[in-house]
Structure formats: structure tokens, C-alpha cells
Amino acid sequence: MSFFLFAILNTVFVLLISPLFISLIKIVKAFSQGRRGPQLFQTYYTLSKLLRKENVYSTNTSLIMRITPYINIVFILTASLFVPFVFIPPPVVGIGNIILFLYLLICAKFFMALAGLDAGSTFGGMGSSREMNFSAIVEPVVIAALAALALVMKSTNFHEMFASALQSSVFINPATLLIAPSLFIILIVETSRIPVDNPETHLELTMIHETMILEYSGPNLALMETSHAVKQTLLMGILINTLVPWGLTTTPTLTSIPVAIGMFVVKGAALAIVVGVAESLVAKARLFRLPALFMLAFFFSFSTILFELLT
Amino acid sequence: MMNATLIDYLIKILFVFVLGTAALTIARRTLSSLFTIYAIQSWLIAGIALVLFFKERAAILLPIAAVTVISKAFLIPYLLRRIQKSMDIKRDMEFRYLTPISSILVSTALIFLVYGSFSRFLLEMSSDVLFFFGAVIGVSLTLMGMLVIFTRQRMITKIIGYLTMENGVLLFSLFIAELPLIIELLIVIDLIMLIVLSTVLAFGIDSTMEEFHEKLQAFTLWFKE
Numbered sequence: 186m187s188f189f190l191f192a193i194l195n196t197v198f199v200l201l202i203s204p205l206f207i208s209l210i211k212i213v214k215a216f217s218q219g220r221r222g223p224q225l226f227q228t229y230y231t232l233s234k235l236l237r238k239e240n241v242y243s244t245n246t247s248l249i250m251r252i253t254p255y256i257n258i259v260f261i262l263t264a265s266l267f268v269p270f271v272f273i274p275p276p277v278v279g280i281g282n283i284i285l286f287l288y289l290l291i292c293a294k295f296f297m298a299l300a301g302l303d304a305g306s307t308f309g310g311m312g313s314s315r316e317m318n319f320s321a322i323v324e325p326v327v328i329a330a331l332a333a334l335a336l337v338m339k340s341t342n343f344h345e346m347f348a349s350a351l352q353s354s355v356f357i358n359p360a361t362l363l364i365a366p367s368l369f370i371i372l373i374v375e376t377s378r379i380p381v382d383n384p385e386t387h388l389e390l391t392m393i394h395e396t397m398i399l400e401y402s403g404p405n406l407a408l409m410e411t412s413h414a415v416k417q418t419l420l421m422g423i424l425i426n427t428l429v430p431w432g433l434t435t436t437p438t439l440t441s442i443p444v445a446i447g448m449f450v451v452k453g454a455a456l457a458i459v460v461g462v463a464e465s466l467v468a469k470a471r472l473f474r475l476p477a478l479f480m481l482a483f484f485f486s487f488s489t490i491l492f493e494l495l496t
Numbered sequence: 497m498m499n500a501t502l503i504d505y506l507i508k509i510l511f512v513f514v515l516g517t518a519a520l521t522i523a524r525r526t527l528s529s530l531f532t533i534y535a536i537q538s539w540l541i542a543g544i545a546l547v548l549f550f551k552e553r554a555a556i557l558l559p560i561a562a563v564t565v566i567s568k569a570f571l572i573p574y575l576l577r578r579i580q581k582s583m584d585i586k587r588d589m590e591f592r593y594l595t596p597i598s599s600i601l602v603s604t605a606l607i608f609l610v611y612g613s614f615s616r617f618l619l620e621m622s623s624d625v626l627f628f629f630g631a632v633i634g635v636s637l638t639l640m641g642m643l644v645i646f647t648r649q650r651m652i653t654k655i656i657g658y659l660t661m662e663n664g665v666l667l668f669s670l671f672i673a674e675l676p677l678i679i680e681l682l683i684v685i686d687l688i689m690l691i692v693l694s695t696v697l698a699f700g701i702d703s704t705m706e707e708f709h710e711k712l713q714a715f716t717l718w719f720k721e
Contacts, residue, residue: 359505359508359509359511359512360512362509362512363512363515363516366516476597477523477595477596477597477600480523480596480597480600480601481519481523481600483600483601483604484519484600484601484603484604485516485519487604487607487608488515488519488604488607491607491608491611491632492508492511492512494611495611495625495628495629495632496508496625496629
């Protein structure tokens, strides 16, 4: 029973909060460029506007184009159960496993790349090709980072990891401090942010994520945008819950849930500001320069493993 | 004054940041940020010496921390910045043998190598795991500095590699070796560094190794056998 409550609350919360972080990052970036930027709730307005419009499909497209937005949001929302935001539920078989989490994200990515190819435009094909290329390079890094995290937290289950992070003393574990840069780089890479990809533009030839959803319109576009936003919140949640898990509880009560939600909104907003500032500070890197960034994440993951071996 | 767990915790946190600065030294290309990274690294090592003082109560650690801060956190970065102002380059883009990507991979392997070879005997020698920790990170830092020396082409970045190496030796000496002997060694190394610095200052600060060699050829008259 408690798990169903968790599933409903967590999904609703993550759907509601994700667009806020997207706008917040945009505001920070606009502010650093001397512009006023969008309103805080602009992403909600955009999504609701898109949901009221109709879908337009190219005559060349197949079934893939039509089902991908639904598949995508389902995979991502299932993955959202793996990262608790409201409270840590009692263990349920399979939920919270890090390998399964990665596979869910990869499946969503796979269908998105397929949909990019589906309309037959060269632009979409290029984006899909790039996305798959980068996935192949970044995936070992993600695996290494999560393996390091699992070694530090002595568990391969996100729920248990966060619970043990919560129970460890007031000090942040030095090893989790070492894994944080890796997780941050993964957050940047997986959400297509600036040194890797430019989320702002539809013109630049180097973009990756936007080209794949270029053919979408109306509610389908809203679904794709939402799943992207939710994915970002999930990765932010992993970073926040391992590094500063305070506020999260294992026992749901009427007071603890609002506290957990409030704390997460504050911490998430802080992280979103950090992401926005980081994005403003660096320039878009050349495509062949990017593996250096991934290798930095790799280095930090391996140092974490070493750190654990030493202590 | 400070309890033992807090001291161990602080030292470990500082180790984490030292590793981070070492990785950045290998990956960064902008010279001014390399200098800043070096200054931060020196601050961290001075911090480790200071915290270690509360654990060991060895009075020698305090002057070491002070000397490190004065010379490496202020004086050397200041000199490097002055040198950089007089040069027309801002970034070091030229690499030899290894790109930064592969250097980082190699340095990861090096750290594991050091760990593997040290774990055979050091753990038996000392009961405190922190000393083993310091030795591994110190030697890794030295090797990473070496990696910077041989992958970078510009002289000024090679100096950064050299300074990183020296920081590694200092870190190692803080934890493992007998201090007075190592301090002597450090002074010798510092002297060599001074010579390297001044030579480079005079002849080839903004050139690659090959150009530098050519510039030096003009002085062969002095050293003819």
C-alpha cells in the first residue's frame, strides 16, 4: 500500500517540478547574458499550449513516429520510480536497481533516435547518428560512475543507497564528494547541455537532441519535452540524494512528505542555478573535444573506486 | 583540540580535492587557469600539513605549511603570471605522444599501479591507513606531473608539470619518509627548478622544445669541449 502511495506521489511530483527547473536554468542563463529571460512558469505555459494543439505528421512517417512519445514518457516515468523524492518506500523487487535504471533510460533514447530517423530528413538522421555515437562513448563512463557509487554505498539499489546516505553522519562522505563531478558531467551530457549540445537553438549544425524531436508538433512535442525535463530531474535527484540527502525520510508521515518535497525543491533549484551558471561559463566544445570531458568523469569514477579500496 | 575522526575526515576531503586539481592540470589548456589550479593545489597541501600537525604534533609541519603557502601559493603563481604577461600565448594547445584524453586514462592506470605496488608492503609497515593513502596519492601526483611534462610542448606548461611533481614529493614526504632528509631533497629539487625556470626565462619561455634547442645552440661556444 505504502508503495502505491509512493508511486503516485513521486510521479505526480516529478511531473510537476521538472518544467520549473528547465525555466530556472533558462532564467539563470538569460540573466548572465544580460537579458530578462522567460517567466518562472513559462515552460508550463508552453507545454499546456502544445497540449491544446493538434499533431501533424509527415506522410513519410511510420508507426514509430506515432508511438515514440508515449513509449518515451512511459520509460522515463518508470525510471522516475527508481529515484525517490518524497520518501523512500519499502523495497519492491526490481525497483531501484541501477542497471535496470540505465536500461530504461537507454530504451527511451533508442526510440527517440529511431523517431529521428523515421521522417527521413537528413537533419534528423544526423542527430540520431550523433546521439548513438555519444551514447556508445558515454555509456561506459556512466556504468563506471554508477559502479563507483554502488561500491561507496555498498548497494546496487538506488533506494538502499539513498537510505544509507541518509544514515551516514552529518559529514558528507569524502568518496561521494569525489563521485559528484562524475555525476554532474553525466547530468550535463545526458540532458544535452552546453559543452556537449546546445539546447537553445534549432539552427546550429552541432546540435544533437533538438534534431531528433524536430519533426514533432503539438501534444507529441509536449510529451517529448516533458520526458526530457523529467530525465533531467531524475539525474539531478541522484546527485542531490547521494550528496545532500537531508530531508528525505524512510517513514512517510503527513509532515515528513511536505518537508522532503520542500527540501528537494530548494536543493534542486540550487543545483539548477549551478547548472545554469556552469553553462554560461563554458562555450560549446568542438565535437571531437568532448571525449576529454567524458574521460574526466571516468577519472573521477575510478578515483572513487580507489578511494573506497583504500579506506 | 580536534578529535581523531574529524582530522581523518578533513585530510581525506583534502585528498579528494588534490586528486581533482591533478586531473585538471592534465586536462586544462588555458595557462592562467593552470596557474590558479596550481595555487589551489598548494593551498590544499599546506592545509594537509596543518591538519596533520594536530594529529602528529610534529612541530616541523608548521614551517612546512607556512613555506608552502608563501612560496607556492603566492610567490610562484605570481611569477608565472608575470611571465605569462610578457608572452604572446594564452593557451597551450600543442601536445606530444598523448592527447589530454589519453593522458587522463593513463593517469588513472598509474594511480592503480601505484596502489597495487604499494599495497604489498606499506600496509604491513604502518597501521594507520591514512599514511598509505598519502603515499599513494603523493606518488600518483608525482607521476601525473611527469605525464604533464612529457605530453605538453610549451615550456611554461612543462614547468607546471614540474611543480606538480614537486607537490607530489612533498605530499609523499609528509606521510611516509623521514622529514629532515626529504626536506633537504626538496631544497635540491627547488634549486634545480630555479635553474630551469631562470634558463627558460632567459631563452625560450614561449617556444617549443625544438625551437628552444635552436636558441640554446647560440651558446654552445661557452660549453665546447
